Amino acid sequence: MKKLMLQLLLLFVVFQVDAQKIKDYSWDEKPVFDTIPERYQDFPAIVLKDNRWVHLRMGGYGYSSFMMKHMAVKINKKDVINQYNKVRAVNGLTLKVRDFHARIIKPNGTINVLSEDKIIETEEDKIKSLVFEGVEEGDILEYYYILKEVPIASNYEIFQYEVPLLRAQFQLSGNPGVRFLYDKSDLFSKWEDNSGYVFVAENIPAYKYEKEAKNTLLINKIVYEATILGTFRHWGSFFDAAFRKFNKTQISKGKSKDFLKDLKLDDATKSTDERLTILDNYIKDNFEFRQRGEASKIKELATGKQKLSSMEMVSLYGLTLQQMKIPFKLIFGVDRFVGIVHPDIFYSVVPHKIVFYIPETKKYITPTEDYISYGPVTEYELQDSGGVVYDYSNPTKPDYKVEVHQFPITNADYTRKATETVVALTNDGKNATLEKKIAATGYLGQATRGFVKELKVNDEKEAIEKFVKYIALEGMEIKLNDYGFKAEEFSNNYTNTPFEINLKAETVADFTESAGNYLMVNLGKVIGKQNDLYQETTRKKPIATNYAKQYQHKIVFTIPKGYTVESYKDFIQNKELKRENKTIVKFSSNVKIVDNQFVVEIEEFYNDINYPVSEYPSYREVINAAADFNKAALVLKPQG
Secondary structure, eight states: OHHHHHHHHHHHHHHHHHHHHHHTOOOOSSOOOOOOOGGGTTSSEEEEEEEEEEEEEEETTEEEEEEEEEEEEEEOOGGGHHHHSEEEEOSSSEEEEEEEEEEEEOTTSOEEEOOGGGOEEOTTTOOEEEEOOSOOTTOEEEEEEEEEEOOOSEEEEEOOOSSOEEEEEEEEEESTTOEEEEEEOTTOEEEEOSSEEEEEEEEEOOOOOOSSSOHHHHSOEEEEEEESSSSOOBHHHHHHHHHSSOOOHHHHHTTHHHHHHHTTTTOTTSOHHHHHHHHHHHHHHHEEEOOTTOOOBOOOTTSSOEEEOHHHHHHHHHHHHHHTTOOOEEEEEEOTTTOOOOSSBOOTTSOEEEEEEETTTTEEEOTTOTTOOSBSOOOGGGTTOEEEEEEOSSTTSOEEEEEEEEOOOOOTTTSEEEEEEEEEEOTTSSOEEEEEEEEEOHHHHHHHHHHHHHHHHTTOHHHHHHHHHHHHHTTOOEEEEEEEEESOSGGGGGGTOOEEEEEEEEEOSOOEEEETTEEEEOGGGGGOOOOOOSSOOSOOSOEEOSOOEEEEEEEEEEOOTTEEEEEOGGGOEEEEEEETTEEEEEEEEEEEEETTEEEEEEEEEEOOSEEOGGGHHHHHHHHHHHHHHHTOOEEEEEOO
16 A cells, blocks of 8 residues: 555656646747748748647546647738737636736847736636737737646647748647657657657748638648547547447337338338438438437437437437348548548547448448438548448448548539529619529539528528528529429439529619610629639649539520620630540530520539649639629610
């Protein structure tokens, strides 16, 4: 007993000494910063230092952490002073602010330390903050604070700003017994000591958001995971602990045998594909996700609406598939715009996505997204990425495999939006009546069908009208006179039947403009607002789009009596991106005049989801062609 007490005392003393290091952190009396490279001189500000330290106290005697942040920013232009002169000492769930210091370093070397009375504390959550006053161009704003917090055993640390960062350092330490795993960006080098790790990076470039890019994935960061259990959550141990046996709450209370019998899921004459379609359609129609804090409502599986959490929904599918004796694989993936699945470690801070894969049919069940049906595709964020596999091919002995499942890229034929718009000017010649039909399939069709269903269930009529205006004629001010939907049922997803919206509307802002005797009709607007890339003349990141897709638009405009068409050149566009002599991306529009009708037909498609920077100029031309069409005007002139 004396020996055990001595070991515990020694462990406590060692921790106190180690924790004291971070508590005693302080800055240099006369700081010295790295020399600013000439290429950074034109930036409005430069982060000279970003130094962070996280120390975790995890064990039988208590759980908490200490977090230190030390920043120094040089202000080059007064326009950005308000972006950098405010500091809040907060990170996670703060228990206490131990230290908070700030100073202004003038270009001549004078150091002005801010007094403690400049620190403000909120009454409600006791968060401390301060504002640097009297800041001028050329000043360096420096501060550091130390927090005591409720510990977070897994976290992201992002080191990148809209301006360059000269030097970044992240220290990760803990009391004896705390172990760490980490994943870092390539810019960081690393060394370790007895208590943890130190990561250092220099000259981190400015972060620039670019449209249609994996911005979050490519940002400079460190992800870490801590444990006191001796082992980390390798995928094998994670799967065994969480999914070797699904939660039986729903199945047992729902009388699973009756459930399978009532839905004829045990009918041997039906194919696996038919049985899974019935199962998925029933669950998606009869179960809802419950919000946090909302109780589960479990009645009979085969009766009424029921609310389940995401993990309860996963269990419902998993247990039912096992009872149906259908081999499946449970796959964990990561949104490709956010990260890449780690092949060995389950990092709990990483937002994973769970899907079922049926090897026999080569199709997916997406249990945590209620708008996506069983089929050959799953969430678009998983395309062209990998997922780790827990194999239930042998229902009696599920097994983790060192296997990465590759999610395919969905063909552009799957997701289409086809529109037909009939346009006629009102009697005063200033506005127009519109009849529009929209038919959407694939990702767009399923998402639209699901969103409208949710709005209808909640009887949100105003929101439905707003949505119809948005998806049909975004960018135009219209009065919606009538609208309706076709193929609303979830079951249409299995056949990829188009979800239809039909509407009648009239413009309420001037749809035409007079130029002398000529009448200019802003007909291009009826395809809806289009994104453009005119401001993004250069590109650093590869292009990554949500999904491959196609658009077909038809516009039929009745030429008013007494007028003829003078010019329609802006309606003829033809831009494309070719790869190995094959057209990958295209925007093409053609015009014809039939009797008193001016007819425009548009073909637009994007056959890939990834485009290298070298293809950006051609890709940009296609995107801008669609934006130019939206601004196109038809010129009419009086007859005679």
